[in-house]
Amino acid sequence: MEKEKHHIVPYKIYFYILIALITFTFMSIGITKVNLHEYSVLGAMIFATLKSILVLTWFMHLKFDQPFLRFMVGFVFLVFLAVIFITFLDYYYR
Amino acid sequence: MQTVTQIPHDVSYLDYKGKYKGIFSWIFSTDHKRISLLYLYSMLTMFTVGVLLGLAMKLELIAPGKTIMDPQTYNAVFTVHGVIMIFMIVIPGLPAVFGNFMLPIMIGAKDVAFPKVNLLSWYFYVLGAILVISSVLFGNGTPDTGWTFYAPYSFKTGTNLLPAIFGAFILGFSSILTGLNFIVTIHRMRAPGMTWMKMPLFPWSLYGTAWIQLLATPVIGITLVLVALERIFGIGVFDPTLGGDPVLYQHLFWIYSHPAVYVMILPAMGAISEIIPTFSQKHIFGYRAIIASTLAIAFVGYFVWGHHMFTSGMSGTAQYTFSILTFLVAIPSAIKVFNWISTMHKASINPEIPFLWAVTFIFVFMIGGLSGLVLGALATDVYVHDTAFVVAHFHFIVFGGVGFSFFGAIHYWFPKMFGRMYDKVWAKVGWAFFTIGFLTLYSPMFYLGMLGMPRRYYDYLPEFHAANILSSLGSWVMTFGLLIVVINLFRSVKIGAIAEINPWNGKTLEWTVPSPPPVENFEEIPVYGEKDGPYEY
Amino acid sequence: MYILLSTTNASNFVTGVDKAFILILGISFAFLIGLTFTMLYFIYKYNNKKNPQATQIKGSTKLEIIWTVIPTILVLVMFYYGWAGWAPMRKAPDDSFNIQVTGRMWNFTFQYENGKKTDTLFVPMNKAVKLNLVSLDVIHSLYIPSFRVKEDVVPGRDKFVWFIPQREGIYELFCTEYCGMNHSYMYNWVKVMPETDFNKWYVDTTKRVDVAAVDSPTENGKRIMKNIGCFACHSVDGSKLVGPSFKGLYGHQATVISDGNEREFTVDDEYIKRSIFDPNADVVKGFSKGLMLSYTGQLSEDDVKQITEYLKTLK
Amino acid sequence: MEHVVQHSDPHYDPEASKLGMWLFIFTELLLFGGLFIVYSIYRFLNPEAFQMAAHELNITIGAINTIILLVSSMTIAMSTSSLQQKNKGLTVLLLEITIMLALIFLINKYFEWGVKFEHGIWPGSQHLINDMGQGEILFFGLYFVMTGLHALHIVIGMIIIIVALRRVQKGTTHADRPSLLENAGLYWHLVDLIWIFLFPLFYLIH
């Protein structure tokens, strides 16, 4: 392992990310204004997921970190999703 | 801040004089070994309370009707007994005591990654314990919900539940911090050359455990917060009259509390995986298989919580999914048992006392685990759920498993930790009484459960009498054995013979440092070569 | 295995459950005994006195695979039998005989479709019986070991258990979900009668409860209270249980808290009625709110009058 | 493998403290995860009531708060860059802006809750229990618990940032020892991350 060096992210990039995040925010507000019935939740959640991916990779530097950290984050989200899925096996089929 | 140069390498951690004196040299010490002993002594204190409560229950149950206490007292007693035993003894038990002491030494590090956080987690432990005990001493009566705090009873009861809930929350926090510390320590501080596949099995088991602690404990934290808020404000999340679903409480509770049972057993299995090869003087059989099964238990164990709720009215789909997952999680445990026993094949066995504890561990663990299979199957669980059968199952596996492993571990590492040797004859006498008492105490409960005696019963019908008498007698024999074991160890801390560096001819790193180890463990960080390994005899 | 033998075929589920039980126990004992003896044999055979030099064996992939696959097959078999014994419990036949079970701290009441109410469960033999489970306060659980059935009684949820009793006799019925102080006294009995006997008992609506009716109103009051379970929380001898004792209640100066204010007055008919139908309006000082629940719909005005008559006698 | 870093400076290992922070973030995620489970179940059981109740919330305030948090996330991310470029003044300024934004978020939240209280809506309030359906009670119960817990995290995050700010000013956190600031940043992004999900779940379900 060579000495872990820090990658310095230019301010510009952070700014672009912010713009993307704000755009997604407005898009998610927009999509829920359109009447999509049960899919509006889905739409809003897709945008929330996109936003969180941006935050995780850029703001939280996952892009520049060791791969196992990315793996861990993914793993934790998967475990959580699996728990929700199994809980719904009860409520959905009740 | 001490600088490295000041710490002498010929003074043991017990004699080292730091900045503080007397008791402060302990409670302000960030040395992982001292923190380990702090845990050991505070746990022993709580453990004494828990054992006395257990004995009181057995005395009450010796005959139908009132023997020594009222129903309300009995309910409070099993609640406090359960809370103490689960949250203060077996969950922190092996990781906090032996993990803290041995983990850094076994991987060749000078301390854990965050020594101050380590001390902080002990403070949290003490704070949590004090809160739980305060709920007994003050307020409108001791909590009487059982350790499961099931809604809606937990916000209907008039007793003093809030401090207990808060205490359990803080104990959870302590457990999280320990887990966090261990993961970072294992990732960052292994000795040069010690690859993951050369790490001993006890650290491996702590690694698996730590992930469960990290990912499951927050769920119970938030659940207990919700119960507290329900009690204070009536927010309605678990209150059926306000639209909440009490069964959802059970989901959340067991999402933590089932993985928690593997927090208890995995380090216990890890300790057994150290003891067996050492006393067999043989490489452990199936090193990789044991690691794989540890990780498999930790992972699959996260998804089986629903087997505690087979009668609570889940959907059929959920029920058989949970049942089948429960059966799957039993397989890695079976693999471990097979590997341990195979390690003894063609070995050269030195049947010292730690080995005896380890073998009895395997025996009672099999009984406990196999009875878990009865509980995992749908038809039979509906029959014996919430009966004495479940009580027998979890005493066999929690207390049998973790307790026997704990005693095995303490007899194994005692010479290293204290630099003294205990009296081996008394140790065997204590072990014999303990084992016989244990089997007499808990075996009748299987039978009672099959007769249909419900658990948490203060009083029972006359047909259950005979087995209960036997069980109560067993509790006395076992306590007698326990006393012998504990007194023997306590005496030896002061007057035991001076121990050698490596009394059992073990091959892991802790046997290369002096007994007791110096403050920073190693003068020079050991380096693992190509041929080195933890079990190369 | 007393219960496994003595209650064979007490209900239609017994065979399925016991089959699973015996199968799992059989496999378990085989493994337990086999492994224990192997272990003991190794300890004896490879003792360091007999075998001073260990042979270093690091593992065997073949063995690992074998002892992964065999247990997997075995547990799948266990799962199957567990499932097969349980699946029929999920769906009650449409023509079942319906009984409503009401659980509350700390007794069960059984109400039949014709309005009969009992505290012992009477069921006809060889006929599907469906118990509809209702809880008024916390979670209870209805458990009849001999029938191998158990189901939690959850407030706010409609649940049921069903079974076909197949043997005449009297069996225990327990509450198995911890529900507070007298959880262990929340048990009852199931009486299984041949269908003709049952029908005779069932149509006899003169007796609402299975005890001879007495003409004295105080006797009736006492009986009502016994059946509905007041004495779980209230004593008649002055000792304090969950609720205040009834001894000397009528006509004494009571201190209660209503809407947070303390007030004092003399206990009269009106107050007792309110205590029964709206217990949380006035909470007796020193006791907790919310434990006693309203009996609206469970007790009639007339019942309350009879109860009051009885309470008057407790000087 | 040169893990022997331990020798030179035994108490400083930036990778270790970053890993530790991430693990802590995982526990925080699962803490909220428990609440998200509760939310999704009740949402599933009471879809109409949740939509009705969501109308009580003001999307504009929610959106403003979202943007505030996003901007503050950017400023704290920039501050780590400026610290590495050894631009102390800019780092301090960016951190101060972050703290100000956090404060504005809290003030907004204060007014938002205030309006609810004025309408007689708070956990266990008579209005809620007497006049509203069970789904609404659950919605508002969860709304207060989840946004309340989130606000608590904002406060904790502010404290951490203030500590980091002081250290930067004193010069004990600098380009070669940036861990404290980076961890403060990670924590702050976590707070942002959670809000990213809270916002659509409570405000946007119409």
Ligand code: HEA
């Ligand atoms: C250390 C803690 C611990 C451990 C490790 C386990 C392990 C297991 N437990 Fe246990 N359990 C508890 C602690 C634990 N349990 C507690 C505390 C409760 C009660 C909580 C309460 O309600 O208060 C409980 C309750 C409980 C229930 C709920 C009962 C009920 O309330 O109705 C169930 C149901 O499935 C269950 C199943 C199992 C299974 C299948 C395993 C398996 O992991 C066991 C695996 C082990 C083996 C299988 C034995 C070794 C293998 C062999 C000898 C080889 C042969 C094996 C095969 C052929 C498969 N347990």
Ligand code: HEA
């Ligand atoms: C580790 C867990 C543990 C341990 C050790 C014990 C120990 C004992 N238990 Fe415990 N018991 C529980 C966990 C435990 N129990 C739980 C979770 C419940 C359920 C509560 C509920 O329903 O809510 C319960 C319930 C329970 C009941 C059932 C109550 C009911 O349902 O009506 C009874 C009945 O007799 C009982 C008896 C005893 C007795 C006699 C002892 C003891 O007296 C035995 C004495 C112990 C020893 C002799 C040594 C054991 C050694 C170790 C574990 C290692 C030590 C570690 C350190 C010192 C750090 N217990």
Ligand code: CUA
């Ligand atoms: Cu009702 Cu226990």
Ligand SMILES: [Cu+2]
């Ligand atoms: Cu479990």
